Amino acid sequence: MKNKSLDEMQISVRNKIGNQTYILLLYLLLLDIGLHGFGITWLAYPANIMLLVTLCSSVYVIRLIKENAFVGPVPDKHKPVTKALLTGIVAVLTALVMLFVMNTFGTPEIPKTADIAAPILLITAAVGISISLLVSIIKHRQNKE
Amino acid sequence: MVKNLRLKSARAAKDMSQKDLSFAVGVTRQTINAIENGDYNPTINLCISICKALGKTLDELFWEEEDNEK
Numbered sequence: 178m179k180n181k182s183l184d185e186m187q188i189s190v191r192n193k194i195g196n197q198t199y200i201l202l203l204y205l206l207l208l209d210i211g212l213h214g215f216g217i218t219w220l221a222y223p224a225n226i227m228l229l230v231t232l233c234s235s236v237y238v239i240r241l242i243k244e245n246a247f248v249g250p251v252p253d254k255h256k257p258v259t260k261a262l263l264t265g266i267v268a269v270l271t272a273l274v275m276l277f278v279m280n281t282f283g284t285p286e287i288p289k290t291a292d293i294a295a296p297i298l299l300i301t302a303a304v305g306i307s308i309s310l311l312v313s314i315i316k317h318r319q320n321k322e
Numbered sequence: 323m324v325k326n327l328r329l330k331s332a333r334a335a336k337d338m339s340q341k342d343l344s345f346a347v348g349v350t351r352q353t354i355n356a357i358e359n360g361d362y363n364p365t366i367n368l369c370i371s372i373c374k375a376l377g378k379t380l381d382e383l384f385w386e387e388e389d390n391e392k
Binding site (some may be wrong): 184 | 344345348349350352353354362364365367368
């Protein structure tokens with residue numbers, strides 16, 4: 178996020194959304210503690226905190242983008258196509274390098290992780306994809322004159 | 323908050339779009355739109371920048387007179 182390039186209205190909006198999201202996280206954590214106190218465990222310990230934090234982060238980012246406080250005023254010189262192309266090239270190169278390293282040195286032994294890791298990864302990926310879709314829809318709507 | 327119609331008319335008189343004005347003063351188009359609609363109260367620095375970009379004084383653009391603004 179280019180915080181320095183935000184204009185004054187965007188900064189005030191960002192601060193307001195940040196405060197509200199912080200309070201939301203606080204209430205959700207308190208609710209979680211309360212449920213735990215009543216003997217209800219809706220998710221095991223590390224995963225519940227991570228899920229709440231991920232949820233609040235998602236809410237924060239989506240609201241920032243919706244209220245147009247994510248990217249500051251930038252001149253039209255920057256073309257996102259070039260940036261996307263460069264990102265794609267870097268991703269392909271990284272994958273090729275990883276494949277080359279794995280073929281050369283063999284795959285390392287992956288330690289067995291906790292059973293909760295797979296759902297966390299799945300949820301994180303799903304949230305990431307949902308955010309990307311929402312961002313593209315919101316930006317498309319905002320840029321309509 | 324009341325709409326700032328004087329800003330809108332001054333911008334239109336200079337044949338500038340909201341995007342042109344926002345580019346001139348270094349803010350987003352949405353900020354200019356919010357100021358014109360009375361949804362955002364700009365700082366004095368932004369007011370001065372807008373006045374300079376439109377060739378007007380602070381009084382001409384931002385001074386609220388009781389009889390026609392309230």
